[in-house]
Amino acid sequence: MNVDLNETNILQIYPLGLDSLQLAYLALFNNVNLDKSLSIETICQLLNEERKNLEIHYEPWLIHCGLITKTTKGRKITIIGKEYINNNIILFRK
16 A cells, blocks of 8 residues: 555654654745855744754754755755755645
């Protein structure tokens, strides 16, 4: 039996082990150029999450997977991150 996880993902675990908040985090960068960054304060406001929560629980895996990087100006999406969005675009349309 083949089950499409994009359609019936009860656990809300996505490719690379991302959860729904990490997916929402990446979605913020969907229309941001690779050379632009988002401040952590902006990301916190848009996701309605506390900075400490993002930095401890969500960003480490995104960084480990090479999807985002931390800079002095904020967070930037990587080429791998953009490819993840493009390859999983159906997840970002929910």
